[in-house]
Amino acid sequence: MTQGLLRVYLGAAPGVGKTYRMLEEGRRRAERGTDVVVGLVETHGRPQTEAMLGELEVVPRATLEYRGASFTELDLDAVLARSPEAVLVDELAHTNVPGSRNAKRWQDVQELLAAGIVVITTLNIQHLESINDVVTEITGVPQRETVPDAIVRRADQIELVDQTPEALRRRMAHGNIYRAEKIDAALANYFRVGNLTALRELALLWLADKVDDQLDRYRAEHRISQPWETRERVVVALTGGPEGGTVIRRAARIAERTTGADLLAVHVTRNDGLVGGADPADLTAQRTLVEDLGGTYHQVVGNDIATALLDFARGVNATQLVLGASRRNRFAQILSRGVGVTTTAASGSIDVHLVTHEQVHRGRGRSAPPAALSAQRRLFGFLFALVGLPLLTLALTQLRGELTLTSDILLYLAWVVVVALVGGLWSALTAAVLGSLLVNYFFAPPYHTLTINQRENVLAVAVFLAMAVAVSVAVDVAARRTREAAGARAEAETLFTLAGSVLRGSPAVRALLGQLRETYRFAAVTLLERRTDVPDGPDVQHDRQAWSVAGTVGAPPCLTPGEADADILVDGDTCLAMRGHPLAAADRRVVQAFAAQAALALREQRLAEQAATAGSMAEVDRLRTALLSAVSHDLRTPLAAAMAAVDGLRSPGVTLSAADRAELVDTVAESLGRLHRLVDNLLDMSRLQAGALAMRPQPMSVAEATAAALDEVGAAARPVPVRIPDDTPEVLADPVLVERILANLLRNALRYSPAERPPQLSVSEHGGYVAVRVVDRGPGIPASKWDTVFLPFQRLGDRDNETGVGLGLALSRGLAEAMHGTLDPEHTPGGGLTMTLRLPVVEDALGGADQPPADAALRRVAAWRRGRDVDARLGPDAAALLGGDADARPGGDADARRGRGARRGDVEAARVRDDEERA
Known part of the structure; x- marks a missing residue:
């Protein structure tokens, strides 16, 4: 379909x-x-x-x-x-x-x-x-x-x-x-x-x-490669040279002229894997600068730099291309037009900007390339040329008349190739010149002179010399490329190992320094930062007050660049100092890359710390906003109801019946009760988060706490079936806190359960814990959101936003865990949610010591408070403890309330004393 x-x-x-x-x-x-x-x-x-x-x-x-x-x-x-x-x-x-x-x-x-x-x-x-x-x-x-x-x-x-x-x-x-x-x-x-x-x-x-x-x-x-200038996109080409900063800033100013313009930096690397002319440290610094200016950094591969640049620019629909003016000297520009001129000629509709800088016409500043072969091999090459060629000449003079001049030239050429393979370019050139002279003197008529009478012999000797030189150069270039490739492979393996150590989870700065120390066998590697609060002294390199250690591996660390055996200045404020031995010139390139990456990792680490701090502050601000938006309503509503009721009671011109007066008083009491619960929840949540909640754990009966919670939530108007076995052991917990947890759970269950299917409460004991399960038949909560309901100020899209600030379950779990218990949600079979409170049994919580049996009087009080249907709720054994009809005992309900209130008052007073002692 x-x-x-x-x-x-x-x-x-x-x-x-x-x-x-x-x-x-x-x-x-x-x-x-x-x-x-x-x-x-x-x-x-x-x-x-x-x-x-x-x-x-x-x-x-x-x-x-x-x-x-x-x-x-x-x-x-x-x-x-x-x-x-x-x-x-x-x-x-x-x-x-x-x-x-x-x-x-x-x-x-x-x-x-x-x-x-x-x-x-x-x-x-x-x-x-x-x-x-x-x-x-x-x-x-x-x-x-x-x-x-x-x-x-x-x-x-x-x-x-x-x-x-x-x-x-x-x-x-x-x-x-x-x-x-x-x-x-x-x-x-x-x-x-x-x-x-x-x-x-x-x-x-x-x-x-x-x-x-x-x-x-x-x-x-539609395969349209021509740029469409719908939005300005400025591409800046980076060579990795010292002029990069100037070119980037110029490109950023061009991009700023148009609102919404994009800045993209690109560096072209060779596709043969050999080392180019880019400085890794400079490239890293330039990448950081581009990102600080709001741009993005890209790297593409290609041997033809101009073609690669234009392909990239057209691929991103660029409108302008910024390049630095050539650093090559004038003689080099005569031999080759250069990237800038070639790119401009082929750019088409893309505008090309050539930015001047201090390095123009100063050359690329490359140091002389290292010798492709060792000194020993070069010495053997000269020996092969100076000794081998005379011996070859002696042998060929003995065969004069049997071999032609062409054969003699081929044998000399073969020997030049051998010399080139052994000793490289200069020994091969020496062999080529010496061989041409020997061929001319001994084998080209007239013999024993340097003159040649026949034109074909002149051509043969000339071709021999040209071929010998060409072979010598080719062999030397091949040897040099082989060495460069081996070096590039070694550098790649080193950097791969470094990246692996970082990706495996090691701290970036320490992993970089540790890998550098292990690779180059330094005793200690230290990343130093220049302190901005200390003025420059006469000898900054040795002034310990001017530098701080950002990271170090090994001992003893270098506290200043002057104490190091080798140091690399990454930028004006960061330096990599190494102790143990001087740094070989051939290794400096890779170590500079290490230093640049270490400085970048340090910068990212600082940014991550700042982001973490900002994140925590944002979370605090979010909680504060949620608290204000929730509490402002929940404080205002009961206050308004209480004030309206009080105004009605105080109105002098209004005559109220006893029933109306009682209703207004009940409204005031209910509103103040809501305010009391809200303030208690807020205070206890703040105490929990601050780790300052005072508790009075003691052996207690879950049955009594259940009765008190049912009484608090007003379950008499809507009975809640309760099942508590007679042999339920006592738990070690704070009675007031347990009552508050159960009241919160029962209040939620009553709120979400359908009228025809009331919630249920059951108690069981297993594995050293007493489990209190509050079961409702409401809509339930998806398992994916079970953790969310325990976050403060969460109501999961509740459409009934008239009451509650979303603290009940968060506070309940916090109180349970503070008493070494747990509070977990479970699915109710058939639909709904079951909240399970687990509290440690007294014997297990106290290490298995013998404890007195549960106080039967507490059970009788709990059963008396629950009234009818005692058999279904406590079992026949507990019902027998009542010794008669609960309703036939006048004043029992008030006595139980007073007894429970007195015990709660004792616990609250002890908690207040604990808070005062903490203060």
Whole structure:
């Protein structure tokens, strides 16, 4: 089946007209004869939007029950069964009600597209996953509903619905977006001019990137290699020479002239693996500079530098190419035009800039290349030439008349090749010249003179000399390339080993220094940093106050560059110092690469530390924002209710009946109780995070804590079946904290369980722990989000945001772990969630010492507090302890409450004393 097309109307903020434009497009298609239906449209009561629905066919929504309330969602099955040509689906980022087929609406849209249906939808820029955190920082409002960028980028058409911030605020003020009571708050907060301007810029930039991707794809599909100057892209070519910094800065200034221009740096390396003229340290420093200026660094391979540069520039659709002026001297430029001239001639529509610098015409500054062969082999080559050729001449003179001049020349040429293989270029050239003289003197008529009478003999001797020189040069070049290749291979193996040690998880700076010390057998390798707070002295190289150790391996470390046997200055502030032996000149190149990478690793390490610090500060700020946004509501609501009730009680002109007065007093008590619980949770969470929570662990009965928790949450109005075996051992815990944990768990279970299926509480003992399970039959929580529910201020998209700040479960787990217990979620068979609290048994917690049996009186009090259905809840043995009907014991309930309150007061007083002692 053909995949359906996706059209997205993208807006910078609510109210810009996305839904209106979507309906407008739907009506246009319907007028052209397309079968269009409305799958789901949110008009938000806006008359103009409702009017645009017109006579469009609307597929009825699906109704879902969730936590006692009814919600409507897109009826995906009905739309698929209707199978229209196009469907309108509003709010792509919407989160579906639990119980829907898919968790997100964009997943519904994917199914519609897979069915071959054209989908027209809407989306605000703040709901894109990649910029969700940026929007939160700008507006201060976290966006919990997001769409993966890949879903939107795959859209066939994206149309920006744009309005200026001033126009959008006017629409808001006229009541065209929100209801009148929300307008002032919206204009003063989310819909500020600065917020709307930033969101608009984000939308424009994101859409520009999307258009860029489409353009690149079009050019690739149509094989268009010629650059299209739709956006400025400046490519700067780096040689690895000292002029790189000047060229990069010049290219950055060129890029800055156009807003949104890209800066790309490229270095071309040879594809034969041999060492080029680039300095690794300079290249590393130049790469860092490019990235600091907001550009990107690239490396390509090719022997023809001009061709490689232009291929790269055309591949990235570059508009300008920046190169440094040639460092070669004038004589070299006469022999070859150079990269700059060649690139300019072949650049076509790409503008080429040649930047002058201090190194122009100064030459490349290369040192003389090392000898391809050892001194011993070169000495043997000269001996072979000076001794072997006379002996060969003596032998050939004995055969004069039997061999022709051509044969003699071939034998001399063979000997020159042998000399070239043994001794290299100069000994071979010596053999070639000496051999030509001997051939001329002894074997070319007239003999024993240096004159030649026959032209063919002149040609033969000349060819012999030319061939001998050519062979000598070829053999020397081959030997030199072999040595360079061997050196490059050794360097590559060294760098590969270095990279492996870093990738295996070793700290980058220490791994680099350790590998350098091991490879070159240094006693100690130290990375030194120049201190900026110490002024330069007369001898900075030996001033220990002027340097600090950023990293060291081996002993004793070098505290200044002057104490080292070898040192490499990476830049003005960083130096690599080595102790043990001087550094060979041939090894300096690779060691410079080590030094540059070590400095770069140090810089990245510092940036990572700063990012970690910033991340922790951002997390603190996030928690603070979440706390303020949650607590501000949850403090205000009970306070408002209590104040209203108190005002009613204090009104002098109002006569209240006893029932009304009692109701108002109950309202005050309930509101103050909510405030008390909220403040307790906040204080205990802060104590937990600070490690200052005082506990009074003691042997206690889980049954009594359960009864107290049931009483606290008001379970009498909605009975909770409880099953606690008679032989349940006591646990070692803080009674007040256990009661609070169970109260939180029961409160959540009562809140989410259906009315006809109340939660249950059961207790069991296994492996030295007593497990208290609170079972509900609610919607449950996916296993992937089990850890999330224990984070502070998390409500997992709860639609009932009237109560609770999301601290209950976080605090409960913290309290459980503080008492050496655990709190874990489990799936309830048949649907729902089971929270299991495990606490250590007294005998195991105290090391197996004999303990007195559980206090039966506590069990009787617990059973008495629970009232009826004792047999089902405690078992027959515990029920027998009551000794009669609980209801027939007047004052028992109050006595139990007073007894429990007294014990709780003792524990709270002890905790207060502990807090005071800590303070």
